[in-house]
Amino acid sequence: MLSEGSSPVIYLVDDDKSVLKTLPRALELYGYTVRSFATAKDFLAGFDGEHGCLLLDLSLPVMNGLELQDELAKLKINIPIVFITGHGGVTDSVRALRHGAVDFLLKPFRTEKLIESINEALEIDSVNRARLAKDNDIQRRIAKLTDRERNVFDLLVLDNEPPSSKVMARKLGISHRTVEHHRSRVLEKLAAGSVVELRLTIGKTLGAQWL
Template identity: 45%
Template sequence: MTDSMPVVFVVDDDQDIRTSLTRALGQRGFEVIAYDSAEAFLAAYDGEQAACLVLDHGMPEMTGLDLQALLNAQDSPLALVFITGHGGVPESVQAMRGGAVDFLEKPFRQSVLVERIETALELAETRRAARELRRGIKARFDRLTAREEEIVARMLANPAEVSSKEIGNFLGISPRTVDHHRARILEKLEVRSVVELVDLVTRLRASGGMASP
């Protein structure tokens, strides 16, 4: 794979579809990598690359919707465009609720597919950036000890009552001990104040992270 060409994965059990899409999309400037099943794709995909996945809905064994659910569970940055010859309204609704860019019925116009792929590539890059942000922030929180996590939770739950004395009374420890923990917390999280700590957690949640660190 090259960094200069946008990558499109095609997963379809129909050889003719794979061949025609590979040729047509390649002529449009995309690097196309095709697979004949969801299982073959999963065996090759590293889980990290931001790309568009053009995915057939009605495949045997693992369906397109099954693959979408698995990729979502893995926090994949891929953006999906479904193509189908016999999908119905329930399937299209499920696909769109799962974050798909579109659910196109065969035959479809090539120009429409290309437009959806371009949208998907932009979305995939946004998802990749958001995932990197989440990973970076959560890595900082992973540095905290159990006691430091308790103090952070208290600071976030009661932003107006974050003095060392108030936190110490709540946790049953001395204000001086709280001061020591607070200094370590700010250092580990790479922030300088409670305001910056709250902002860090807000950014984590906005990027799709957990409700609490």
């Protein structure tokens, strides 16, 4: 796992000075690294994509928490969000959670409760990052395939049933033996032991129709 080595970062966005002062102090005592921002804009400028989660105040000047959540989705920044709010209504909380927020905490909350939510968010981020790393790895491996190998790969993966090498040979206009050769190269390059294993890992990454 890529995230194991580096310690996670808690990004805190809140416009209240006393919250910005006391909340990081409480969290740092538990060993967390906290980076604080007073506005959504500051956060977008200062976010460095490290493993972590976002503690986001709902009501912020200029761009509020829900708007920042949308903006992050637009920018494809997939950081787990824990909303913290002083006056959360049901409508806001439902919207935030439906858009993928991990939790919605009403201020004031106990530090223990916040840490529970943070840990849940960090767990989600770890999973997300691991999956992303795996996806990237597979993409890299696919990129290494030759054109012919890529043709065989597509036939192996994209249909509901993997065709037999005879069928593939006919479709591609090459010999049965050459298809078998290419197939073993594909499995080797993508570090898969069998076609079934290949379809399982690749299918998840590419979001193939038959899964």
